[in-house]
Amino acid sequence: MRLDDVGQSENVEDRRGSGGGGGGFGFPGGRGGLGFGTIAILTLVGWLLGINPAILIGGAEMISGSGRGSQASLPDQRRPQQRSGAPDADQQFVSAVLKSTEDVWAEILPQQLNVRYPKPNLVMFAGATRSACGGAQSAMGPFYCPVDSKVYLDTSFFGEMKTRLRAGGDFAYAYVIAHEVGHHVENVLGILPKVQQMQQRVGRKEANALSVRVELMADCLAGVWAHHADRKFRLLEQGDIEEALAAANAIGDDKLQKQSQGYVVPDSFTHGSSQQRMQWFTQGLKTGQIRSCDTFNRQQRL
DSSP: OOOTTTOOOSOEEEOTTSOOOOOOOOOTTSSOOOOHHHHHHHHHHHHHHTOOHHHHHGGGTTSOOOSOOOOOOOOOOSSOOOOOSSOOHHHHHHHHHHHHHHHHHHHHHHHHHOOOOOOOEEEEOSSEEEETTEEEEGGGOSEEETTTTEEEEOTHHHHHHHHTSSOOSHHHHHHHHHHHHHHHHHHHTTHHHHHHHHHTTSOHHHHHHHHHHHHHHHHHHHHHHHHHHHHHHOOOOTTHHHHHHHHHHHTOHHHHHHHHHSSOOGGGOSSOOHHHHHHHHHHHHHHOOGGGGOTTOTTSOO
């Protein structure tokens, strides 16, 4: 993955020096997971603000933990402490990927849908921090908070992807960031609050199905980003697409459920199967068109 020509985003907030504890990453059956206090906060914020709490919690996003994590002592982040000195490799990588998403979406969202793109912030943290959606822990994985329009990322997640999911590589990590930014695009388009309204009128099975459509759309939008970022920056190198597809395959609901409980329950899917996640990322990558990511079109086969 080539990032030499991209530059650095001005919208990265580095809180890694702010202290705070944190549980482990919440793989199904593994250590860590969301504490009940965090879930309660996210649920309350979601319902009060008209945003699906499943998007904020399962908004643990790429992988949602199922274990009971210990509640971390969360630092007060109203005045986040910034790390001093030159940016390290993680910050430089994250900042460059975010900058590429800013440049792409600021160009194609007005072109394709006549919508202005407000840039989100990305918060890097270690262990635990606070968001407008409540406490954020490394156990939650990367997630997007629509309340403050920020992406939250503990970069130790990348190490977990490599060692536990065997889905490492720089472009796989970029795909994770692009997926979260895809949720920001959905929020800008008004999709997230509309989905919440729909979910309030249906049962759990139907609500889960709507969540799957939200997640698959974010995968497709990540593909749209990759399409245009490659054209703009000559971003892709040999093996990059395979890395992203390996990550999408590793985090499908069917694969994670099979690993954690030995069987698959499709009605409980909230993110989509491995095949679906690979399919929708590929669709966005091939077309480069936002409209091709309309997972809510009932005539569109997921």
